[in-house]
Amino acid sequence: MLAEMTEWDDDYAILESSLSREKLVRKLKNTRASGNSWFIWKEGGEYLGWVIVHWSGKKTEPDYPDMMKLFVREDRRRRGIASKIISACEQKALARGCDRIGLSVAHTGNEAAKALYRRLGYEFTPREPYPFGQRGQLVLDMVKRLKPED
Numbered sequence: 001m002l003a004e005m006t007e008w009d010d011d012y013a014i015l016e017s018s019l020s021r022e023k024l025v026r027k028l029k030n031t032r033a034s035g036n037s038w039f040i041w042k043e044g045g046e047y048l049g050w051v052i053v054h055w056s057g058k059k060t061e062p063d064y065p066d067m068m069k070l071f072v073r074e075d076r077r078r079r080g081i082a083s084k085i086i087s088a089c090e091q092k093a094l095a096r097g098c099d100r101i102g103l104s105v106a107h108t109g110n111e112a113a114k115a116l117y118r119r120l121g122y123e124f125t126p127r128e129p130y131p132f133g134q135r136g137q138l139v140l141d142m143v144k145r146l147k148p149e150d
């Protein structure tokens, strides 16, 4: 089940070991203050994955929501959890009246994520790779149409 985080729960930390509790609390606060959603996937009483949805998109694609920081616990991968998380986000976007939803993926590498997104119907946009984030990693945008054009 996909649930939206409202306050930081220390049990969520099973999914993140590189950031301090303080940083995670701040990140959740900032996410919510900007009107975005941080969703966590719970199954069989365990937290298995998460994703952040920016409902107003991103600089390069401001017309539809964007999924960021998709992550599934390493010991539970290849069991369809990311697919379920993405599908639940697509349903939430549709319920908000969005006709598309997007995400970005590393330009080089992360073939697992690229295979996943292609399999779920995401396509690369025509935009050239561009630097993103603090490290300026080159990324590519992908998009999926959720309902036919009017």
Ligand SMILES: CC(C)(COP(=O)(O)OP(=O)(O)OC[C@H]1O[C@@H](n2cnc3c(N)ncnc32)[C@H](O)[C@@H]1OP(=O)(O)O)[C@@H](O)C(=O)NCCC(=O)NCCS
Pocket: 069, 070, 071, 072, 073, 076, 077, 078, 079, 080, 081, 082, 083, 084, 104, 105, 106, 110, 111, 112, 113, 115, 116, 117, 119
């Ligand atoms: C990418 C990630 C979210 C996939 O999560 P997952 O729960 O394992 O994905 P799913 O089980 O739903 O995968 C569905 C399909 O995607 C493709 N896929 C997923 N992982 C793959 C891998 N390691 N290699 C090749 N294909 C892969 C396959 O087609 C897979 O179907 P199959 O298992 O029947 O072959 C997970 O590996 C992860 O958290 N990685 C680290 C964080 C990350 O890279 N996030 C994406 C940022 S853009």
